[in-house]
Amino acid sequence: MEKHLNAKVLLVDDEEDFIHTLSQRLEVRGLKVTGATRGADAVDLVDKQEFDAIVLDLAMPGMDGLETLKKIRENHPEAEIIILTGHASVKTSIEAMKLGAEDYLEKPVDMQDLLKKIEEAKHKRILVLRKQSKKEIEKILKSKAW
Template identity: 50%
Template sequence: MDSQFATKVLLVDDETDFVDLMSQRLETRGLRVLAVTSGEEAVGSMDDKNIDVAVVDLAMPGIDGIETLIQIKQARPDIEVIMLTGHATIQSGIEAMKHGACDYLEKPVDLNVLMEKIRYAKETRMAAMAEKSAQEVQHILKSKSW
């Protein structure tokens, strides 16, 4: 796969060992990974227009996963967000989905499952962007008098 078109994943987790290992495992499978260890860093990286999917840990010091999700979605509604947690509860899952997460996985995460969720999230993002582009083209065509 041409790395220019490889899916770019923002990996957000305060556990440095997890971030390092997961980054290596995802990159080995052809993804490009931007790894950060705080919600603040994640929000600060929203200027990177190539990010397709964010994988965000729920429990982090500072701004937690839900607040990180909210701020990512405010800055970049087009990014699909997958939440990870070592302490899954139905309530936290509902809260994450309510704020725009596309999925919610429990740690330790199966890498094949995560890869499938990332692939699906990117397809969802691409479809939404294509739909938005098509609507913009229709709007332009309707606004022209020719």
């Protein structure tokens, strides 16, 4: 029996049918999925809510995946971004990793590989949030004259 992964995922791809199909496959496994078909929409969504993982296509009209990655990283350096593309190249994979992508997968993706990457991204995010919370608590404790 497959375990359910409780995570919030933003799926960004210009192909609506792909988003719909992959969303259904992820939701059956316990994930809450939000879809965006444009990079600008993805940036807006990340500004408004938190996601455990962002699965981002590279080849999109308008703001492409690399530009979307840059924009998200500007305001959310802790975001866990996984590139999922059908237009893979060594150059784009290196560029994506330099810009802060956590991982790089090619379409068609093996569902178990994608789930594993999302689970890893969620765990990294939890660790980052715990570390931030600990720093904030320490700051508060130091500022009080007990």
